[in-house]
Amino acid sequence: MIKRLHIYFKEMYPLISRFFLAIIYFFEIYFLLLLNKNIYDFSIGIQEWIGVLTVFIFLMVLRIADDFKDYEHDKRLFSHRPLPSGQVYKKDLAITLVFVVGLSFILNLVFMNNFAWYLFLFIYGTLMSLWFFQKDKIQNSLPLALITHNPVMMVLNIYILSFVCFKYDLPLVSWTTFLLAFTMYFQSLIWEISRKIRAPKDETEYVTYSQLFGYEKVTRFVRNLTLIDIMTNILLLWNLSKIGVVFIVLNVIWMMVQFQQFIKDPNHFKLVDRVERYTYITEITMVASVIVHLIQMRLNL
Incomplete structure (x- = not known):
């Protein structure tokens, strides 16, 4: 399983580069908000790194969920990819999803100040993976898929913003x-x-x-x-x-x-x-x- 996941992540979600991207993504929003509010007395601790990890895990979840959603489609058009080609199994990715989502859930529940926004973020992501229970309509309409799916990135932004606002007593x-x-x-x-x-x-x-x-x-x-x-x-x-x-x-x-x-x-x-x-x-x-x-x-x- 580890070898199969290595093949998958190497091609579909390179872990090191994506974690570095999550660091940049989180702290860019973090500091742009603080600096525009003239706040220079800040402290970076475990909460910030849990926030980074949450961004990293959420983007991973989106990647895996897309592969599940588009499995039949990818078998026809992108048969070389790890999942449709059989280089990694659905079970491998399902176990990975349970582990990383469970980890992020526990860490956010215990340490973070914006757990409600965390839940909203992952609920939205789950609804996306289920096509908002309108698969026939959304899957067959590229504009409708864009309208329903792309706003998840704004929800991710608000997850980060809510943490910073609550920590530094700023208006959301x-x-x-x-x-x-x-x-x-x-x-x-x-x-x-x-x-x-x-x-x-x-x-x-x-x-x-x-x-x-x-x-x-x-x-x-x-x-x-x-x-x-x-x-x-x-x-x-x-x-x-x-x-x-x-x-x-x-x-x-x-x-x-x-x-x-x-x-x-x-x-x-x-x-x-x-x-x-x-x-x-x-x-x-x-x-x-x-x-x-x-x-x-x-x-x-």
């Missing part, structure tokens, strides 16, 4: 929490749509947004979402790092050029590759700006 509903809930959500939304935009010659029986609505129209939609997303980033960074704002603006200008080039010639590159590069640069800029600001403030204290 504020302009800053609103921006943070949406800025991280938009990035996942942009990526999710972009990975299902293809050039006409690359379309297969796999249903994509470009197949349903035309690659030009969907690309323009993602471009507009990117402009909205970048405004939330600028507002969050404005009082922390003007240099960071400059880098973000330059990055989004570059991305606008990529969108336009793809609309003119969709055969030149895969849009999702450029979107991922843009996202990485944006996130690196946000994280670097937070770190630099923290160092500056510590030196001034």
Whole structure:
């Protein structure tokens, strides 16, 4: 079983890189909220690392749940993947789910201050795995699947925000929490749509947004979402790092050029590759700006 799970996680959910991603995801929201509220007297302990572990486990659960949901579909279109190819068994993944969800449940119940939001997060994730009891309608409609499934990332953001707000006695509903809930959500939304935009010659029986609505129209939609997303980033960074704002603006200008080039010639590159590069640069800029600001403030204290 261990060997089979190693094969699965290596391909579908690389543990080390995903845990590192969970650290960045959690602490980016954590510090952006605190710094925008001018809170510099903070302490990082076991609760924060349980929060990181919860993010890591929840994203793992989503990955495994998707493989269960799409098993028959993947047997036809992605038969090389570990589960449909038989390299890992459903039982292996089911045992893993029980263990990691049980672990996160106990840790959140005992140590965390936002257990209700933890329950809401995992209940939403469970309903997603069950297609909200409307499998025939949702599975056969890509837009409906997006509308019902993608908001889970905002719920994950609110899980983190609620912990920080309760710990530091901050209001859960504020302009800053609103921006943070949406800025991280938009990035996942942009990526999710972009990975299902293809050039006409690359379309297969796999249903994509470009197949349903035309690659030009969907690309323009993602471009507009990117402009909205970048405004939330600028507002969050404005009082922390003007240099960071400059880098973000330059990055989004570059991305606008990529969108336009793809609309003119969709055969030149895969849009999702450029979107991922843009996202990485944006996130690196946000994280670097937070770190630099923290160092500056510590030196001034």
